[in-house]
Amino acid sequence: MNKGRLLGIGVGCGSSADLTYAAKNAIENSDIVIFPAGSREHCRAYTIVRDVLKDGQETEFFDFPMTRDRDDLIKRHNEIYKRTRDLLDQGKTVSFITIGDPLIYSTFSYIGEMAERDGYEMKIINGIPSFLSCAGRLALFLGQEDEEIHIIPGSADLNDALSLKGIKIFMKLGKKTPALRQAIKTGDHTFLGAVSHCGMSDERIYRDLSEIPDEMAYLMTAFVR
16 A cells, blocks of 8 residues: 655744745645644644645644543544544645644654554654744853753643753743742742743743733743753
C-alpha cells in the first residue's frame, strides 16, 4: 500500500513574517493541512498560514481538549490519529500545523509519536519557538557563559522551578501569574520581563513586574533569574 507522509510544521508564535521557507514550501505542497483547533475562526495557527494556503487546498480542524483527565486525552488523541492515519493510508502528504515549534509542548507530539510507531514516514519542520520570540522582544540574551536555561510549563510547581539555577522561562502561565509575581517579590529573584500574545495584534510587553495585570492571558511567557 502506498502510504503518505506526515509533516509536523512549526509556524512561529503569531506572525506570518516568522514562517520559514521550509514551512511555506511544505504547506504549499501538502495534500491536506491539519490545524489544532475546532474551527478556523478560533485557530491562531490558521491566521499565521492562511495566506500560504492554495485556493481550494484541503484543510481540517481538530479540537484538542484542555483537560488533565488522562482518559479523555487518550480517547481524543486516538480519534484524531485515526483520521490522520486514514489520510496517510490514502497516500496523502499531511501537514500538521503547530504554534511555535512541533517539538516543544506541542499537540503534534501525540500524533507524531503514534504515526512513527506505526511505521509511517514522519518529518519535523522546525519553527521559531515562542520563548525565543519573546526573548527577542525583550532583547534578552539566553545562556551566556555557563548559565543554565530552564523552560517551565504553567502546570509546574512555581517554588520548585524558582529554586533552579540560571534563567527560568515560564510558559503559558495564565492564572498562575499572581502567584509568580508574589514569589518573585518575596524571594531572591530578578524579573527580566514578560510577553503576552507574542506576534499577535494584542501583543503586550512587560518590563516591570508591577505592570502585569492579575488576570493575565493564557499565552504569556515570563523570564526570571
